[in-house]
Amino acid sequence: KTFYSGTGFEDLRVLDPFCGGGVMLLEAQRLGAHAIGFDVEPVAAAISAFQAELGTLPDLSDALKKLELNVLDEVGKYYLTRSEDGVDETLLHAFWVQTVSCGECGTEFDAHPRFRLARTEATKRQWVACSSCSRLIEADSDADQVTCSCGAVTDPSGAHQRYGAAVCPACGHSEPLIDIARREGKPNFRLFAVESLPSNDERVTPMAERSLRTSTAYDLNLFKKAEAALASRLAAKADALPRSPIPKSERADDRLLSYGYVDYAELFNARQKLHLVALSEEIDALPRDIRGAFSVAFSDHLKTNNMMCAYAGDWRRLTPLFSIRAYRHISRPVELNPWLNRNGRGTFPNAVRSVQRAGAAFREHRVASSVLYDEPIAYHTGRSEIACRDSKSMPAVDDGSIDLVLTDPPYLDYIAYSELGHFFAPWMHRFGLIDGNSIDRFPSGQLAAPANTKDRAERFVRHLGQIFEELRRKMKPDGRFVFTYQNLDGRGWKAIGTALARAGFQPVSVFPLYGENGSRLHKRDNSISWDCVVVCAKADPVRNFRTTKGDRSQGASFALSWKKRLEDAELPFGAGDVVNLTLAGEILFALSRRQRGNLQGCVVHEEDGFGSVLACGASLAK
Ligand SMILES: C[S@@+](CC[C@H](N)C(=O)[O-])C[C@H]1O[C@@H](n2cnc3c(N)ncnc32)[C@H](O)[C@@H]1O
Ligand SMILES: [Zn+2]
Ligand SMILES: [Zn+2]
Incomplete structure (x- = not known):
């Protein structure tokens, strides 16, 4: 309540260098902030830019x-x-x-x-393609053999x-x-x-x-x-x-x-x-x-x-x-x-x-997630500038001008965004939503690509580090870099840690946040329900970033203390969540150790003061 009804957000400049579908920027914009975003994918950038205009979308029904x-x-x-x-x-x-x-x-x-094409349990019917002539045969839903007018007998599950x-x-x-x-x-x-x-x-x-x-x-x-x-x-x-x-x-x-x-x-x-x-x-x-x-x-x-x-x-x-x-x-x-x-x-x-509904939602006087806060807030049409580009250089943004970087960085070895998004490119270009250079090739600089070779993995870390350096340049001295991340095999967190170290960032707060995937129905055992949120302040760059066994065990006890805390509140915190938070903890403890005394303009909020990383952050602040 204090947050949403407090002083306005109008003077804040919020940057998302990996804006994707633009969700983070949209919320910042609705709160009145000046939202600035980039994505290397032309399709993602175009959709986000369109979304930013939704506040003035006319009625489309006629x-x-x-x-x-x-x-x-x-x-x-x-x-x-x-x-x-x-x-x-x-x-x-x-x-x-x-x-x-x-x-x-x-x-x-x-x-x-499969020969069965459809089944409706309510009416106890199934429709099965004949294994010989593909004629569709309607039958009782538990029949395990159906006979076609051509004489062939078909097992629906064959x-x-x-x-x-x-x-x-x-x-x-x-x-x-x-x-x-x-x-x-x-x-x-x-x-x-x-x-x-x-x-x-x-x-x-x-x-x-x-x-x-x-x-x-x-x-x-x-x-x-x-x-x-x-x-x-x-x-x-x-x-x-x-x-x-x-x-x-x-x-x-x-x-x-x-x-x-x-x-x-x-x-x-x-x-x-x-x-x-x-x-x-x-x-x-x-x-x-x-x-x-x-x-x-x-x-x-x-x-x-x-x-x-x-x-x-x-x-x-x-x-x-x-x-x-x-x-x-x-x-x-x-x-x-x-x-x-x-x-x-x-x-x-x-x-x-x-x-049309997205337009209406934009104008709703509510925050997107009304789980915790369900009171009307003042909505703003806001200001937003979103463009397609590789975020390793952002010449259009003045140095030292950004209050908050809010983002969800690409994962290592995950979805091949370029290859999926490109399916939409020809028609988007046809409608003038993206430029023609995007038709024949994927954008260069896409970090979210499977890093299946050592070389690719190294390039990922180097490139991410360059982007983090650029973010550091664009941020105000007391600005904050806040991101969410999830990764189970450790390489993603390692890359994040190395890039943060090289660019000169110091984590000051880390906590789990119930993610949008959390409510998904068919979850795998090791899936992650809680994203990890990391809040960083500017610090001095560190070379040769490494983690130790001690960092690992501190990470593990950090994750377990969260598990206990959330489970005491009857919130599920699964095995995947523990792994993700342990890896995050390991990196962040290691960084804190290396950064000792290097922190610039860091304020650790008392009310955040749970978990050992926070204790560590507090001692750093001293
Ligand atoms: C994890 S997604 C962000 C998802 C986003 N938060 C959303 O709500 O859709 C990471 C994004 O980073 C973008 N990206 C990858 N490499 C980039 C680069 N070098 N410069 C700018 N954007 C990049 C990808 O295209 C992808 O959209
Ligand atoms: Zn044959
Ligand atoms: Zn048949």
């Missing part, structure tokens, strides 16, 4: 309605289907399966990752795959899908089933009223027509689809290339591309003040409208691309009708509404 009518006029007719008795229905999902030909005997077959390899139903030969792609080029898919909704005014449709069935000549024909419509669009305007090469060099994950893809456009089917072309041209025609919001929604809905989306059969909904933060090959992709309003996950109208 424009959405109009745009929807215009686009549906052209593409709506391709999202229909017809029931067995000839009744028109609305397409919800179209199911595709990869077809392969056996390397041994030449048999062509559908490489189902598959024409084993560990990513296609297994030939004729001769039993097994070949990894990735090797088949090397032999035959990029995967081929075949439309084999559809899921539909009654075609009255769309409402939230209960599972039981959704229909799942084998696709018919009608469905295939409609798709062919969409294909022809796309072809004539492209004949009239060759650049209706943006140029979208998949960068070949500097990759940590080669799977896209190994599967034979050379262009992101190949990750969309013809009907999806037609929709994207028609929609993008309507967005071009929108007034300037809302075009950005629609472009961002467009970009966002790409991840649910491509051929790398799987179908979660037990929930009967789509799993977006990047749900596992990687390009995962999907041998049975699901295509979504992108124009639904009340059904389906990741449609365009819903993407627009989520941008």
Whole structure:
């Protein structure tokens, strides 16, 4: 309460050198601070910069309605289907399966990752693709054998795959899908089933009223027509689809290339591309003040409208691309009708509404996490400057001008941000949200890349140190550098420690903070629920930073004292949390030892005074 109702934040300059999605800056901005941010990823920087303008976002609903009518006029007719008795229905999902030909005997077959496509426990039904002809068979949900009209008997839990390899139903030969792609080029898919909704005014449709069935000549024909419509669009305007090469060099994950893809456009089917072309041209025609919001929604809905989306059969909904933060090959992709309003996950109208909601949330007089503080606060439109750049030099920021650096530094050996984000780059460039240099290559200077070689790991530490040095230059003498971090293998913390030492920072407070991952449902045993927050002040640089056994055991008792403290308050603090905090403690004790007497302008707050690092900080301050 004291914090939020105290003196204003208007005079503070807050910098996030790794701003990513821009969450930290956004909160600083809403409190009235002047937010300054950089990210080396053009897509991340563009989204964060857009987000900073959300305070003035106009209402989008009328424009959405109009745009929807215009686009549906052209593409709506391709999202229909017809029931067995000839009744028109609305397409919800179209199911595709990869077809392969056996390397041994030449048999062509559908490489189902599992024959069961969907199951609804509430109504005790399941839908199973026939192992012989892929016809969809509806059966009781606990049936362990289903019989097709073709005569074949299928075990729903069986598959024409084993560990990513296609297994030939004729001769039993097994070949990894990735090797088949090397032999035959990029995967081929075949439309084999559809899921539909009654075609009255769309409402939230209960599972039981959704229909799942084998696709018919009608469905295939409609798709062919969409294909022809796309072809004539492209004949009239060759650049209706943006140029979208998949960068070949500097990759940590080669799977896209190994599967034979050379262009992101190949990750969309013809009907999806037609929709994207028609929609993008309507967005071009929108007034300037809302075009950005629609472009961002467009970009966002790409991840649910491509051929790398799987179908979660037990929930009967789509799993977006990047749900596992990687390009995962999907041998049975699901295509979504992108124009639904009340059904389906990741449609365009819903993407627009989520941008609208983000705007409303910006103006809410509440802090993002209302767990601890649930009273209205004054919100500000604030000031924000966000740009795409490598933070090792920030010429636009005056030296000695930053009050607070607030950030979440890249992890060592973790997510390949560049490779994931680049999927959005061609369309973002198409809408003028990022510049053209970003299309052919990944940005140079991305620290968040798997450090799989010793050389890469060393470069990571050196580069992080340079950025920390630059931060130190930009900070006021009594400024604070606050970051959160989590890392389990120790190399990340070691890198952080070395970079802090080289640049000249001294930790003055360390504590766990319940992180956004904490509430995730399927947690692994060793996962981290509590981020570690580190508060640093400027100090003198230290060379040859090393940790000792003593630092390690101090780190361990620091972590255990937190474990006890939180568990006494009935808050779970797991094994991963202990490891993370132990590693953090080790580094920070080592730094404190080396920094003794070097501290500049350090104030250790009494109310922070728990845990031994704090005691150590207090003695340093003396
Ligand atoms: C752990 S993420 C930050 C996540 C962010 N807090 C959020 O809410 O999305 C680290 C970010 O650092 C960025 N990054 C990596 N190397 C960088 C560099 N040299 N300069 C600027 N940003 C960099 C990455 O692109 C990534 O977005
Ligand atoms: Zn075979
Ligand atoms: Zn059959």
